[in-house]
Amino acid sequence: MPSRDATLGRIRLRHLQCFLAVAQGGNLRRAAQALAITQPAVTKTLHELEDMLGTPLFVRGRKGALLTPEAELFLPHARASMAALGHAVDSVLKAPAEAPLRIGMLPTLGPSFMPAVLQRFAAQRPQALVRLHTGRNKQLIELLRQRELDVVVGRLSDPDAMLGVTFEHLYAEPLVVVIRSGHPLETAGPDLAGLGAWPLVLPLAGTMIRQLADSFLERHGVQPQAGVIETLDTSLARALLLSGDAVWFTPLGAARPELEAGRCARLPVQISPEEPVGLMMTTDAAPPPALQALLAAIRQQAADWRGAPERRSRR
Helix, strand or coil, X not given: CCCHHHHHHHCCHHHHHHHHHHHHHCCHXXXXXXXXXXXXXXXXXXXXXXXXXXXXXXXXXXXEEEECHHHHHHHHHHHHHHHHHHHHHHHHXXXXXXXXXXXXXXXXXXXXXXXXXXHHHHHHCCCCCEEEEEXXXXXXXXXXXXXXXXXXXXXXXXXXXXXXXXXXXXEEECEEEEEECCCHHHCCCCCHHHHHHCCEEECCCCCHHHHHHHHHHHHCCCCCCCCEEECCCHHHHHHHHHHCCCEEEEEHHHHHXXXXXXXXXXXXXXXXXXXXXXXXXXXXCCCCHHHHHHHHHHHHHHHHHHCCHHHHHCC
């Protein structure tokens, strides 16, 4: 086994770049395309790194290049090293405030929670560039782990997905059932099984909030009879709601603007448990000043929400 000092003295940036490109692409051909070099050059560079570390890093087969157990241990440290080097270069080439902040968030947070956060942040850092990326919870966490995002505002996931990621609880949000104002259900009795007579707008299958919705429907014997539309697109869901008789199962924050404006009404049903929303970052991340200011704005907005539960629960 090569010595630690000798190995560190031989490893070059191209070795880490090549290893990460193969790990992300899944095979040598895609890695070569990403690095703009030939496939033999990728093979040669990988062999050099494996020789330095004294262990194979990939098992090559019909399904591509699969990480060995040793490579799984090496991967997060290689990513962290590349990220740290990138931050070092950024600190010299441009001011921290000019570096874009890459924020991942659930689509349901866009309508109400994030606008106030961004207004708070802009007051502190008016020149900062913020890039918002929306997606499913697990996708956002994976992008965070790959250092494609700086922070995610999302929901706690299973332990495997959260490996190397911290979760800071911000607030708990209920799943609610929303209809347009004037909908026949607004004055109907508490016959929950009758919900199936109307088109249902549900979260995508496989999401945590969809599991809550499915459990509620099953518990109350709701059989969809007028169709089901699955979406996380809040703009589409609101349009379906306001233009027809659809019944929308959604986290409260996504429907808040329509509820506050009186365009929609919330059915008096209880769906539990409430889902925790929190801040997620990689465990080895050291937030630059601009990101620290954004995190402070997110925490302050969450504190405001927690401090007014009675106002939120009435809508």
